[in-house]
Amino acid sequence: xxxxxxxxxxITHPIIQAPMAGASTPAMAVAxxxxxxxxxxxxxxxxxxxxxxxxxDMKNQTNRAVNFNxxxxxxxxxxxxxxxxxxxxxxxxxxxxxxxxxxxxxPTHFPFxxxxxxxxxxxxxxxxxxxxxxxPADLVQKLKDNGSVILSSATTVAEAKWLEANGADAIIAQGxxxxxxxGFFLESEDACIGTMALVPQIVDxxxxxxxxxxxxxxxxxxxxxxxxxxxxxxxxxAFLNCVEAGIPSVHKKELLxxxxxxxxxxxxxxxxxxxxIINRYMEEMREHEPDLPDFPxxxxxxxxxxxxxGTANSPDFxxxxxxxxxxxxxxxxxxxxxxxxxxxxxx
Amino acid sequence: xxxxxxxxxxITHPIIQAPMAGASTPAMAVAxxxxxxxxxxxxxxxxxxxxxxxxxDMKNQTNRAVNFNxxxxxxxxxxxxxxxxxxxxxxxxxxxxxxxxxxxxxPTHFPFxxxxxxxxxxxxxxxxxxxxxxxPADLVQKLKDNGSVILSSATTVAEAKWLEANGADAIIAQGxxxxxxxGFFLESEDACIGTMALVPQIVDxxxxxxxxxxxxxxxxxxxxxxxxxxxxxxxxxAFLNCVEAGIPSVHKKELLxxxxxxxxxxxxxxxxxxxxIINRYMEEMREHEPDLPDFPxxxxxxxxxxxxxGTANSPDFxxxxxxxxxxxxxxxxxxxxxxxxxxxxxx
Numbered sequence: 001x002x003x004x005x006x007x008x009x010x011i012t013h014p015i016i017q018a019p020m021a022g023a024s025t026p027a028m029a030v031a032x033x034x035x036x037x038x039x040x041x042x043x044x045x046x047x048x049x050x051x052x053x054x055x056x057d058m059k060n061q062t063n064r065a066v067n068f069n070x071x072x073x074x075x076x077x078x079x080x081x082x083x084x085x086x087x088x089x090x091x092x093x094x095x096x097x098x099x100x101x102x103x104x105x106x107p108t109h110f111p112f113x114x115x116x117x118x119x120x121x122x123x124x125x126x127x128x129x130x131x132x133x134x135x136p137a138d139l140v141q142k143l144k145d146n147g148s149v150i151l152s153s154a155t156t157v158a159e160a161k162w163l164e165a166n167g168a169d170a171i172i173a174q175g176x177x178x179x180x181x182x183g184f185f186l187e188s189e190d191a192c193i194g195t196m197a198l199v200p201q202i203v204d205x206x207x208x209x210x211x212x213x214x215x216x217x218x219x220x221x222x223x224x225x226x227x228x229x230x231x232x233x234x235x236x237x238a239f240l241n242c243v244e245a246g247i248p249s250v251h252k253k254e255l256l257x258x259x260x261x262x263x264x265x266x267x268x269x270x271x272x273x274x275x276x277i278i279n280r281y282m283e284e285m286r287e288h289e290p291d292l293p294d295f296p297x298x299x300x301x302x303x304x305x306x307x308x309x310g311t312a313n314s315p316d317f318x319x320x321x322x323x324x325x326x327x328x329x330x331x332x333x334x335x336x337x338x339x340x341x342x343x344x345x346x347x
Numbered sequence: 348x349x350x351x352x353x354x355x356x357x358i359t360h361p362i363i364q365a366p367m368a369g370a371s372t373p374a375m376a377v378a379x380x381x382x383x384x385x386x387x388x389x390x391x392x393x394x395x396x397x398x399x400x401x402x403x404d405m406k407n408q409t410n411r412a413v414n415f416n417x418x419x420x421x422x423x424x425x426x427x428x429x430x431x432x433x434x435x436x437x438x439x440x441x442x443x444x445x446x447x448x449x450x451x452x453x454p455t456h457f458p459f460x461x462x463x464x465x466x467x468x469x470x471x472x473x474x475x476x477x478x479x480x481x482x483p484a485d486l487v488q489k490l491k492d493n494g495s496v497i498l499s500s501a502t503t504v505a506e507a508k509w510l511e512a513n514g515a516d517a518i519i520a521q522g523x524x525x526x527x528x529x530g531f532f533l534e535s536e537d538a539c540i541g542t543m544a545l546v547p548q549i550v551d552x553x554x555x556x557x558x559x560x561x562x563x564x565x566x567x568x569x570x571x572x573x574x575x576x577x578x579x580x581x582x583x584x585a586f587l588n589c590v591e592a593g594i595p596s597v598h599k600k601e602l603l604x605x606x607x608x609x610x611x612x613x614x615x616x617x618x619x620x621x622x623x624i625i626n627r628y629m630e631e632m633r634e635h636e637p638d639l640p641d642f643p644x645x646x647x648x649x650x651x652x653x654x655x656x657g658t659a660n661s662p663d664f665x666x667x668x669x670x671x672x673x674x675x676x677x678x679x680x681x682x683x684x685x686x687x688x689x690x691x692x693x694x
Binding site for chain 2: 177197200217264
């Protein structure tokens with residue numbers, strides 16, 4: 001018998017607002033947690049001091065459980081030549097936006113390590129979730145001994161088994177439908193398994209609770225996830241048209257205009273596959289996709305372009321992250337969405 | 348209010364055994380229909396005389412509703428040079444299997460047309476389903492006037508709306524998880540939408556009943572499909588380990604060994620994207636995928652290889668069609684699967 005997910009996470013409704021670094025906001029996490037779901041903070045790009053401040057802020061704004069999310073990617077291994085070739089590809093785009101010299105081909109954020117772990121031990125949040133695997137075993141153990149519940153995403157049965165064996169207290173089964181970065185970490189190539197197929201196969205393979213993610217955007221999806229054997233859901237894209245979402249207005253507009261058929265996964269923004277609405281930059285860079293520097297170096301190079309495009313109210317260079325159920329999106333607030341889903345799905 | 352799917356199709360359980368040309372058999376269709384589901388015959392590669400005989404045979408074996416399935420692909424438009432280049436690629440494989448001259452680069456089966464339509468007007472089956480769109484409007488109208496219910500597959504909301512506007516009585520929402528050929532016909536590129544995201548978006552867009560397909564392989568998937576708003580399900584891969592399946596034993600073995608992570612879509616067998624378990628031929632031919640002749644010319648060229656490989660009990664050149672929920676497969680009979688699903692899903 002698996003422990004109830006709501007008890008494990010200390011929440012009322014078995015719904016996790018997905019951590020979406022650069023898109024979700026502390027205000028969204030507070031609203032989600034105060035509405036009885038699990039609010040999440042995408043902390044992958046934060047430095048220790050800022051994270052410490054964020055931890056204090058959160059404690060002032062909610063006494064409910066909150067989830068802090070981090071990346072556990074492998075350090076980039078691509079060559080300096082690959083980095084320079086990508087800088088050369090970026091140059092005309094930087095020139096078009098009058099952005100000056102292309103940034104150096106270096107990572108500007110790093111996998112979860114000792115320094116950030118120490119901050120998490122101070123903050124001691126109820127939940128810490130990881131993407132792209134788990135941190136080194138000693139750090140996982142310290143966080144668990146400190147009382148935090150550990151989550152991570154699996155895109156295959158093999159990844160789910162690995163996460164369970166390495167200390168995850170519950171597993172997020174991330175289907176191919178989901179927006180943003182694919183969490184795969186074991187397979188040499190992305191297996192691209194849809195939520196409908198992935199969830200029951202993972203449920204059968206592990207004994208910890210399974211949280212379904214990908215393609216879920218309303219009460220119908222929540223009920224379907226439970227029918228498949230999931231103990232909860234993680235929802236991302238549906239929150240991006242909420243007032244609390246920290247994305248450019250042109251991104252919100254593209255989401256509301258989509259019928260779900262114009263997204264695909266791409267490495268051209270960050271160096272790792274992530275799902276977004278197809279735009280000019282994705283189309284033009286597609287042929288170079290196999291030759292780009294590793295995550296997150298590519299993310300460094302595209303940063304100024306993404307920002308300038310959003311400021312100029314153009315969709316052309318914004319990473320328009322979106323899942324495939326985006327056609328169900330509507331303008332709302334985080335609280336209203338969670339309350340309506342809980343009511344309609346009879347949670 | 349949509350008409351009940353079971354009433355529309357004249358069946359007891361809202362389950363369609365997917366037509367899988369070359370894999371399903373008349374025995375499977377009879378077993379499925381007699382168990383209260385809708386049995387389907389994959390007739391895309393049949394000539395008129397054989398089809399007429401099959402129609403008579405079916406009437407002798409079941410008085411329940413049966414579905415005859417056909418392809419509505421566009422005629423191949425690739426050049427003779429493309430065909431010859433593909434023949435040259437096949438030559439070493441033909442030599443390896445001592446198969447003599449590579450077949451001519453011509454189609455050996457054709458889209459649903461007048462002659463086959465006339466046979467269908469004679470047989471007058473309860474249900475006729477199409478893949479890759481619909482036949483010309485006058486043929487659709489004749490079949491409907493003759494009393495057959497018309498189904499076809501949509502992989503996007505736009506395709507679902509097109510099918511409804513062009514006479515489909517119910518729409519199969521085919522998610523990216525499904526095995527075999529992707530049914531897309533309107534989009535220039537496959538949108539690859541997963542079942543969890545596709546079904547509710549199509550349900551919201553059309554007023555005819557929606558049948559969920561892709562990633563459904565047990566009662567959990569059936570219940571999830573209903574939660575998403577579907578009126579029924581179409582299931583394929585789960586039937587391939589039934590005694591009635593007409594596939595090589597090496598294919599059955601590969602299905603039972605899979606955890607769902609080793610499939611992908613490929614054009615290398617037929618010229619159109621279809622999902623199968625990755626094997627030597629898929630790997631070796633991957634780089635040539637963009638340059639192959641159109642469907643179904645490529646199918647002609649690979650025919651002898653697929654057959655020889657199956658006979659030799661090797662998975663290397665068999666089109667190992669499979670959906671992503673294949674990890675749920677078990678050895679059974681068509682009747683037993685349908686009865687157990689109907690019981691467990693409380694249909």
